[in-house]
Amino acid sequence: MTNDQHSDVEVLLGAYALDAVDPDEAERIEAHLADCPRCRAEVDRHREVAAAIGNSVEPLPPHLWDRIAGQLERPPVNDTVPRLGGRADPAPAAGDPVAPVVPLAGSRSATTRSLGRRGVVATVLAVAAVVVIAFLAVGLVHANNQVNRLHSASGSLSAAVSSALADPSSQRVVMDSPTGQALATAVILPDGHAFLTDIRMPALPGDRTYQLWGMIGGQPISLSLLGHHPTAVAFSFGSAHPSALAVTDEPAGGVVAPTSVPVASAVVSA
Amino acid sequence: MTGGEHDGLGDRPPDAGPVSPILHPSAPPAPNTGDMPIAEVSDAQLVVAIARYREDALAECYRRHGGAVLALARRVTGDGGDAEDVVQEVFLRLWRQPDRFDAARGSLRSFLLAQSHGRAVDLVRSRVARQRREERDARGTAGAGYDIEREVWDAVVAEKVTEAMSRLPDEERTPIEMAYFQGHTYREVADLLAQPEGTIKSRIRSGLKRMRNAMTEIGVKAP
Numbered sequence: 001m002t003n004d005q006h007s008d009v010e011v012l013l014g015a016y017a018l019d020a021v022d023p024d025e026a027e028r029i030e031a032h033l034a035d036c037p038r039c040r041a042e043v044d045r046h047r048e049v050a051a052a053i054g055n056s057v058e059p060l061p062p063h064l065w066d067r068i069a070g071q072l073e074r075p076p077v078n079d080t081v082p083r084l085g086g087r088a089d090p091a092p093a094a095g096d097p098v099a100p101v102v103p104l105a106g107s108r109s110a111t112t113r114s115l116g117r118r119g120v121v122a123t124v125l126a127v128a129a130v131v132v133i134a135f136l137a138v139g140l141v142h143a144n145n146q147v148n149r150l151h152s153a154s155g156s157l158s159a160a161v162s163s164a165l166a167d168p169s170s171q172r173v174v175m176d177s178p179t180g181q182a183l184a185t186a187v188i189l190p191d192g193h194a195f196l197t198d199i200r201m202p203a204l205p206g207d208r209t210y211q212l213w214g215m216i217g218g219q220p221i222s223l224s225l226l227g228h229h230p231t232a233v234a235f236s237f238g239s240a241h242p243s244a245l246a247v248t249d250e251p252a253g254g255v256v257a258p259t260s261v262p263v264a265s266a267v268v269s270a
Numbered sequence: 271m272t273g274g275e276h277d278g279l280g281d282r283p284p285d286a287g288p289v290s291p292i293l294h295p296s297a298p299p300a301p302n303t304g305d306m307p308i309a310e311v312s313d314a315q316l317v318v319a320i321a322r323y324r325e326d327a328l329a330e331c332y333r334r335h336g337g338a339v340l341a342l343a344r345r346v347t348g349d350g351g352d353a354e355d356v357v358q359e360v361f362l363r364l365w366r367q368p369d370r371f372d373a374a375r376g377s378l379r380s381f382l383l384a385q386s387h388g389r390a391v392d393l394v395r396s397r398v399a400r401q402r403r404e405e406r407d408a409r410g411t412a413g414a415g416y417d418i419e420r421e422v423w424d425a426v427v428a429e430k431v432t433e434a435m436s437r438l439p440d441e442e443r444t445p446i447e448m449a450y451f452q453g454h455t456y457r458e459v460a461d462l463l464a465q466p467e468g469t470i471k472s473r474i475r476s477g478l479k480r481m482r483n484a485m486t487e488i489g490v491k492a493p
Contacts, residue, residue, distance in 0.1 A: 011468075014475030015456040017384075019391040020449035022457065044375045046478045048492030050450055051380035052431045052485060054387065055493040057337035058344060064354055065332060068361050072325060253311055253319075254326060 005032065006039075013039060017046030157232055161187065161195045175245060175264040183264040186245055196226070196233045201263060203229035204249060211250045213258060214242030225254045242268055313378035321368040328365055335379050336361070338493070339386040346390035346453050356393065360385045379493040387450070394453035427490055434484035442477030445470050 009032040015021050016029045033040045164170050164187045173186040175196075185198040201210060210226035214237050224235040226247065246262035313334070319327035336357060343356035360382055364371065371381050435443060448459045460470040485491070 011475060012456075012471055014478045015449065015471045017478065018446065018449040018474065019388045020454060020456045020459070020474065022455055040375070045482055046475075047384045048376055048380045049478050049481045049485065050387070051377070051383040052427075052490065052492050053435060053446070053481070054342045054345065054383055054450060055338055055379065055431070056341045056345075056428065058341040060332075060336045060340060060357075061354065064336070064340075064357060065329065067354075068332065068358050069325065069329070071358070071362055072328070072365055074323065253330075 006036070009036075010039060010042075013042050014046055017043050018050055157195075157234055160234060161197045161232055164189055164193070164195055165197075171268070173245065173266045173268055175247065175266040177264055178261075184247065186266065186268075188268065192238045192241070193234070193236050196224075196230070196235065199226075199230050199232065201230065201247065207252050209250055209252045209254060210247050210263070211254050211258070213246045213248065213262075214240075215244040215246070216240045216242050220246070220258055222254065222256070228252070241270065243270075244268055314373040317364075317368050317371050317373070317378065320365060328361065331364065331378070332361055335382050338379060339382050342383055342386045343390045345451055346387060347393050352393050353390070356386055356389045359389050377492060383493075391453040427493070430488050430490045431485065434481055434488060434490070437484065438477055438480055442473045442480065445474050446477045446481075449474060 009029050012021055012025060012029055016026065021029065029039075033043065165172075167189060169190050171188040171190075173188065174182050175184040175186060177183050181200075183199070183201050184196050186194055186196055188194040196212065204210065206228055208228050210228070210230055212223045212226055212233070212235060213220040214223045215221075216237065217240070221237070221240075221242070223237060223242075223245075224233055226233050244265060244267050246258070246265040248258045248260050248262050250259060311330070313331070316327045316331050320331065339360050340353055340357045343360075344350060344353035347353050347356065363385065364382070371378060375381075438446075444463065445456070445459045448454045448462065449456060454462065456471045456474060457467055459465075459474075460467040463470070
């Protein structure tokens, strides 16, 4: 790269960062950027400024995520290799950068809690923790749709909870700790919309979350992440009525299968 | 990566069947408090999880940045349907090619906004030229009535950014706004403003540099 070429490109970097150059210019600039860290850094700086200028937010329409989720390709069967191999470490943190997201080994041991009285639910969930489970993703997107519609329809969660509580057709299920202490109430509507309210679970450290599971078809299905200090939560399971509900204490970000015995659970009558 | 089966759930077992239940971004764990359970997970870590086909990580990413991607796309395309297409493309692209994001080169928000902008501009430029021109004429030249403050992600920061923008010399601010928000090339901007192309591309560049300095001075970081 000669100095002439460099300065030719350099003067275009602002316009390039704003996608305001012609395609042939963009091609020329990109060829130069591949070899010129200085110009690359300048483009990055311009893009950050552009992002600041363009950084407003709109509410997301409820259907949009479902459109996206419906198009996510699954990995090839044997492909478990992370897809970031080709590039220098994208997450400069030391160690396994994903560990804080989804630690499995080293999560709280199931042995720190007794199985408690609700043996059936607890045992199934505990078994699920050590067995690779094919989750029933079917119905979840559908359920999520309903959560979406629910939120947009209700406007506010507390209003929706009040309305559900007032609905004579709703079912109330108290979720107990293994020692029989009432820790939350699930309010279930006949159409599969539900809420967790009156939550009395103790706050967890910031790196933990409560996760709500429904036993559906004999398997625990994640219904919602509740956060580390939940107040009220809406969830939905569509037409797949759970036979039981359970809450486990999991690493922040949630897990695909429970890794500990439930802190609260309840059997749901059909 | 140390190997072994329990490095993290992100390494899905080959026979795990369907992808894990999707944690819908609009199924908030604590909607009243904004107290999100994965709030402490960094964007870079989310992208690593996305690279491992974690849909919940993509959902979280969408929750954090989708609204900004949509807002910018709508701003540039002027069309809700187009803007949603852009959002879809941006997040599908992140899912398919997470390695395109390089944390060393900037924030995920900046990256996604750049993606959103590029795609939105493509859409705008592919539209029927006449229609574009009519709209352009109807709108008049850039900058007029420009309102950066609407529906902001962070009102304080946005206000500071707005203020910094407003302090830019007009001859720099206007070309930046025309290029960025209306999807014009610098050549088109030059044409519309009846200025030499060389002047416009220089002003865009110097304006962006000036903005960066101003942001640094007032302590505003890029999103």
